[in-house]
Amino acid sequence: MSLRKKIVIFLSVMGPGIITANVDNDASGIATYSVAGARFGYALLWILIPTTVALVVIQEMVARMGVVTGKGLSDLIRENYGVRSTFFMMTVLFIANFGNTVANFAGWAASMEILGFSKYLMVTLGALSIWALVIKGNYRFVERILLFACLLYFGYVISGFMSKPSWPDVLRSTLIPQMQWNPEFIILSIGIIGTTITPWMQFYLQSSIAEKGIRKEEYKASRLDVLIGCSITDIISFFIIVTCATTLFPYGIRIHEASEAALALKPLAGNYAYLIFAVSLANAALLGAIIVPLATAYYICEAMGWERGVNKTFKEAPQFMWIYTFMIVSAALLVLIPSAPLVFLMVTSAVLNGLLLPFVLIYALSLVNNKKIMGEYVNPKSYNVISWGTVAVLIGLAIFFVITTFVTLRT
Amino acid sequence: MPFLGELFISEILKKPVLDPKGDELGRVKDLVIVRGEPLPKVSSLIIEKKRVIYNLPWLDLNIFNKRIISANIYSEALQPYELNEEDLLLVRDILDKQIVDINGAKVVRVNDVKLEGYDTEAILIAVDVGMRGIMRRLGVERGGEDLMRLFKKHIPYHLISWNYIQTLEPKLTTISLTVPRQMLADLHPADIADIISQFSHKEGATFFSDLDVDVAAEALSELKPETQVDIISEMDTDKAADIIEEMPPDEAADILSDLPVDKAKEILESIEKEEAEDIQELLSHEEDTAGGLMTNVFIAYPPETTVRKAIENFKRDAEVFETVYYIYVMDTNEKLFGVVSLRDMILADLDAKLSDIMATKLKTVTPETDEMEVAGIISKYNLLAIPVIDTEGFILGIVTIDDIIDRILPPSAKRKRRKV
Numbered sequence: 001m002s003l004r005k006k007i008v009i010f011l012s013v014m015g016p017g018i019i020t021a022n023v024d025n026d027a028s029g030i031a032t033y034s035v036a037g038a039r040f041g042y043a044l045l046w047i048l049i050p051t052t053v054a055l056v057v058i059q060e061m062v063a064r065m066g067v068v069t070g071k072g073l074s075d076l077i078r079e080n081y082g083v084r085s086t087f088f089m090m091t092v093l094f095i096a097n098f099g100n101t102v103a104n105f106a107g108w109a110a111s112m113e114i115l116g117f118s119k120y121l122m123v124t125l126g127a128l129s130i131w132a133l134v135i136k137g138n139y140r141f142v143e144r145i146l147l148f149a150c151l152l153y154f155g156y157v158i159s160g161f162m163s164k165p166s167w168p169d170v171l172r173s174t175l176i177p178q179m180q181w182n183p184e185f186i187i188l189s190i191g192i193i194g195t196t197i198t199p200w201m202q203f204y205l206q207s208s209i210a211e212k213g214i215r216k217e218e219y220k221a222s223r224l225d226v227l228i229g230c231s232i233t234d235i236i237s238f239f240i241i242v243t244c245a246t247t248l249f250p251y252g253i254r255i256h257e258a259s260e261a262a263l264a265l266k267p268l269a270g271n272y273a274y275l276i277f278a279v280s281l282a283n284a285a286l287l288g289a290i291i292v293p294l295a296t297a298y299y300i301c302e303a304m305g306w307e308r309g310v311n312k313t314f315k316e317a318p319q320f321m322w323i324y325t326f327m328i329v330s331a332a333l334l335v336l337i338p339s340a341p342l343v344f345l346m347v348t349s350a351v352l353n354g355l356l357l358p359f360v361l362i363y364a365l366s367l368v369n370n371k372k373i374m375g376e377y378v379n380p381k382s383y384n385v386i387s388w389g390t391v392a393v394l395i396g397l398a399i400f401f402v403i404t405t406f407v408t409l410r411t
Numbered sequence: 412m413p414f415l416g417e418l419f420i421s422e423i424l425k426k427p428v429l430d431p432k433g434d435e436l437g438r439v440k441d442l443v444i445v446r447g448e449p450l451p452k453v454s455s456l457i458i459e460k461k462r463v464i465y466n467l468p469w470l471d472l473n474i475f476n477k478r479i480i481s482a483n484i485y486s487e488a489l490q491p492y493e494l495n496e497e498d499l500l501l502v503r504d505i506l507d508k509q510i511v512d513i514n515g516a517k518v519v520r521v522n523d524v525k526l527e528g529y530d531t532e533a534i535l536i537a538v539d540v541g542m543r544g545i546m547r548r549l550g551v552e553r554g555g556e557d558l559m560r561l562f563k564k565h566i567p568y569h570l571i572s573w574n575y576i577q578t579l580e581p582k583l584t585t586i587s588l589t590v591p592r593q594m595l596a597d598l599h600p601a602d603i604a605d606i607i608s609q610f611s612h613k614e615g616a617t618f619f620s621d622l623d624v625d626v627a628a629e630a631l632s633e634l635k636p637e638t639q640v641d642i643i644s645e646m647d648t649d650k651a652a653d654i655i656e657e658m659p660p661d662e663a664a665d666i667l668s669d670l671p672v673d674k675a676k677e678i679l680e681s682i683e684k685e686e687a688e689d690i691q692e693l694l695s696h697e698e699d700t701a702g703g704l705m706t707n708v709f710i711a712y713p714p715e716t717t718v719r720k721a722i723e724n725f726k727r728d729a730e731v732f733e734t735v736y737y738i739y740v741m742d743t744n745e746k747l748f749g750v751v752s753l754r755d756m757i758l759a760d761l762d763a764k765l766s767d768i769m770a771t772k773l774k775t776v777t778p779e780t781d782e783m784e785v786a787g788i789i790s791k792y793n794l795l796a797i798p799v800i801d802t803e804g805f806i807l808g809i810v811t812i813d814d815i816i817d818r819i820l821p822p823s824a825k826r827k828r829r830k831v
Contacts, residue, residue: 070611070641079507083522083548215641217671246677304545305509305520 016208017063018395019231020201022150025236026288027107028100028280028346029195033237034261036188037138037244038253042165042173045241047189051196055392058361059226061368061379062202066209066218068377073206073360074303075235075385076367085363086303091354094323097200097296099349101331104292106342107285109335110259111278120336127332130290134324135314142290148347149287151209153236155280159265160239165246174238190401193376194293196233197394198353199360204295207302240349243273347405353400358395366393415494418529419539420501421548428458429481436486437465444535450573450825453526453533456480457492457500466492474535501535507552509614510538510571511606518609523547525570541569571789600626604633607642616645640669643678652681659707659813660686662815664693693808701785702778705799705808708732711739714748714766718759725756736795739806747798747806749773752755758813775800778807786815 059210062073069076078086105123119143133142149334179185205226214222247268255261262277297320303306307317314321334340365387369378379387420442426436437458443466445454456467466489473483499505509518522544527536539547543566546552559566598606603622607615607630610795619627619642631639631654637711643651643666655663655678667675667690689707696702710728712721721738729735738756740749749769759768775798776785789797791811796811 072612075509078520082507087545087549212637215644276564305522305540 006311016066016205016212016214017059017225017227017229018232019146019150019229020059020205020208021233021289022153022236023204023287024198024201024233025105025153025284026100026292027281027285028103028350030240030284031103031107031258032188032195032255033189033240034244034258035255038248038264039188040180040185040262041245041249042190043178044185044189044241045170045238046177047192047393048234048238048241049174051193052113052230052388054193054394055197055230055233056227057387058197058202058364058394059205059230060223061387062206062364063209063222063226064219064377065364065368065374066206067214067216067222068374070210071206071398072210072298072299072302073203073367076373078303080367080370080373084212087358089359090300090303092352093200093203094296094300096349096352096356097292097329099345099352100200100292100325101289102334103344103349104285104288104368105331105335106346107258107281108289110257111262111282114259114263115278115282116129123332123335126286126289127328130286131325131328133290135321137182144290146287147398149283152280152283153232155276155283156236156239157223159269159280160242162273162276163185163243163246163269165242170242180257187404187408188273190397191409192237193394193397194350194354194357194401196237199356200292200295200299202360202364203299204291207295207298229240243269243277247273253372280344281311289331293324293331296327297321297323306316314320320408351405354398354405357398358391361391361394416476417525417536418477419544419547420506420524420526421481421544424502425816426480427478428456430485431473431481431483432485433481433498434465434486434805436460436482436489437463439480440464441503444499444505446502447532447534450529450534450536452529452535453501458489460486464492464494465489467581469533508695510608518606519571535573537570537572539568539570542566543568554577557628569766571782579776596725599631600629607634608638616642620646620650621704624653624657627654632658632662636665636669639666643670644674648674648677648681652678655690656682656686659706660689661704661808664690665703668694668698696778699782699818700806701776701780701782701797701810702783703801704728704782704814705778706814707808707811709739709798709806709809710735710737711745711806712765713742714764714769717767718756718763718765718768719761721733721751721756721765722761736763736811737809739798739809740765745805747773747775747800748803750798773798777801782815782818785810786819800811 065071065073065076071079074086074090077089089289105127108126109119109123112126113119133145209222213336228286245254248261248264250254251268253264255264258281259278262274262281265277266274300306300323301317301320304319306319308320309317312320334342334345365379368374368387371378421438423697425438425440427438430436433463437460439456440459440533442453443455444451453469455469456472458465458467467484471482471484471488472480474481477735488535494500494503505524507567508519508521510521511518514547519540521538521540524535524539525539526533528534543552546566556566571607596650600663603626607618610618615638619630622630634642634749643655646654654765655666658666663686667678670678679690682690692707693703693705696705708730708731710725712724715725725735725738736753738751738753741747741750749771750773751765751769755768756765774788774794776788778799778801780799785797788794789810794812797808798809801807
């Protein structure tokens with residue numbers, strides 16, 4: 001095959017992996033990276049490398065399932081494990097994703113406030129416009145907006161360079177693992193892995209690949225798409241950590257949220273870095289606020305066998321539209337109510353995600369190894385060692401995370 | 412064994428099956444379904460005890476209802492059973508799978524299956540695709556009902572009679588479903604395309620090969636290019652060739668140009684020579700130009716033809732053509748002289764010659780003309796079709812208005828069910 005033809009195939013297949021990966025860096029992800037950089041400097045950078053490897057291993061399998069079966073993950077789970085498991089998963093996924101949506105709206109509100117807008121006005125406007133975007137939906141228009149929004153992420157790369165880090169130190173910390181045996185360090189490192197490898201994105205990736213109708217012959221191109229997407233996610237995370245580590249860590253500035261990072265950057269790194277951080281956060285938060293509810297509505301309807309689709313009306317696809325509407329309206333309202341238990345909701349969401357991840361991974365692994373479903377595309381033996389190993393480590397970390405969260409909540 | 416009344420399959424799954432003494436033989440795991448008149452029936456129960464699977468024939472059952480299932484044999488007489496692909500199993504192969512609801516022209520999921528007593532058999536009467544089915548599977552149907560009663564509402568049953576269902580996987584084709592197949596042919600091809608676009612490629616291809624060739628050809632042209640390619644690649648060459656042959660040459664060429672070269676070649680070789688040449692000619696043009704859009708079947712008569720003769724010929728010829736709006740007037744060398752609209756031809760004196768009534772100031776395009784420009788000309792002069800000619804004035808084909816509209820506004824099935 002000529003090089004030109006290969007490139008053409010890749011360009012036609014490209015998309016699902018890259019978009020999924022970008023959306024993965026939503027408001028809560030950015031918050032985690034900013035906090036990690038400000039608190040521990042470059043020390044946590046090395047975590048990104050094993051995280052990327054694990055992400056690639058998992059996403060590759062999910063993408064392969066999408067290509068071979070042409071079905072979404074929730075389809076496969078429903079068909080192979082019945083209503084009960086599916087219903088349980090969808091319920092947990094719904095609550096966890098609702099928490100994610102709230103986090104994204106909170107991120108949007110915070111970024112608007114530090115940019116000097118009223119959060120009451122902007123949250124209402126934001127919620128209304130993303131609701132209308134899908135309800136009045138035209139897929140092409142939505143997709144164009146999303147692709148443009150993905151480009152804005154590169155703001156973080158620019159701010160990373162603008163902060164003028166000492167590159168030899170950055171490189172050393174990235175390549176040489178270091179551990180600090182204190183609880184905060186461990187929780188943050190698990191947090192980084194947890195916000196990067198989430199249950200919902202496995203569903204999202206597989207559905208969008210199935211949706212795009214990528215064929216088995218094009219699978220290699222799809223794998224490249226996933227590989228590039230995973231790398232981009234972690235490159236963005238890398239630059240967020242680097243920016244905060246270079247500018248905030250030396251002064252011992254502690255932050256808890258992504259918007260605080262933007263504010264703290266203002267005196268230290270200048271107006272541009274602050275603006276880039278704030279605008280990128282707003283962008284990521286709003287993007288997450290569209291895709292997470294939309295994705296949730298899709299998987300639930302897919303699994304339950306209800307009508308779905310952006311092009312449908314309320315009457316044609318009531319469940320789909322109501323799930324989407326409910327998530328956006330109540331998340332926006334929660335953010336605007338002054339004493340709403342936002343932190344509690346986000347912690348719950350993180351815990352539920354941690355609880356759900358083992359199930360999703362185990363289901364995915366047993367499905368990908370099912371000859372009846374995958375035919376000759378099941379995992380090769382050697383690869384199974386790697387994937388089960390990765391899954392085992394991730395499950396261990398997820399359980400550890402859930403337990404520590406409970407312990408810290410008690411104390 | 413008498414079985415009166417009706418039950419849902421979820422109500423007996425995992426229920427114990429007792430022997431005549433009341434000891435447990437095992438628990439219901441699945442049901443084997445066979446073809447029956449008038450509807451498929453249960454031929455045996457698959458039961459499981461201590462991870463061993465047995466086959467319990469329907470005839471050995473004594474009582475079979477929601478509350479009690481008992482056999483008239485003891486555990487020593489049970490035959491072990493090995494799961495295999497030949498048998499059709501209700502839980503494994505039907506429950507939770509997607510099916511086509513022909514009445515609603517959409518794809519739904521089997522949430523539950525309803526059995527009914529008929530003579531001494533248990534037959535599959537309907538599938539539950541509604542909310543009730545899901546709630547029953549979760550064991551909360553009663554609770555949900557009570558809750559809704561508080562709001563003075565009730566949960567509707569959403570059952571589809573087994574008569575109206577077209578099952579999908581090839582394993583299931585052993586069940587005779589002749590009625591739905593006729594109903595399927597009654598659907599508009601655009602609706603069929605809608606249904607297909609909701610399936611995965613493999614299911615789409617299975618579904619597709621059940622259709623009549625001419626319905627299939629029409630439905631295929633309503634699908635988006637990637638789906639067309641998937642479906643054709645999954646089919647065997649002869650069947651694919653039959654369908655492509657049935658399509659207008661321009662649409663056939665569009666599909667073939669998207670296929671891998673080998674497959675396209677194979678298909679072209681199995682198509683009748685004349686058709687294949689037409690398609691081959693079209694394949695040589697760029698896709699987004701007039702050459703790529705045009706079809707090379709159109710009606711053309713010599714200038715000296717009388718109107719009487721032309722109308723007579725038209726009645727014979729028009730049947731096989733995709734769209735007929737104009738009669739082209741050309742000599743034996745295929746040089747274009749003029750055009751006569753159907754209206755002008757019908758209104759004209761029967762003894763006039765075509766050359767007397769034809770319009771000679773023609774709007775034409777060349778094969779290289781960009782599709783948007785073609786659209787512009789068609790729109791500006793309110794044409795229904797425009798001839799494509801080469802530099803010497805020989806006619807190569809025509810671009811019709813529906814081809815252009817499909818390029819500007821994709822058919823509905825091509826826009827459906829794209830997710831973000």
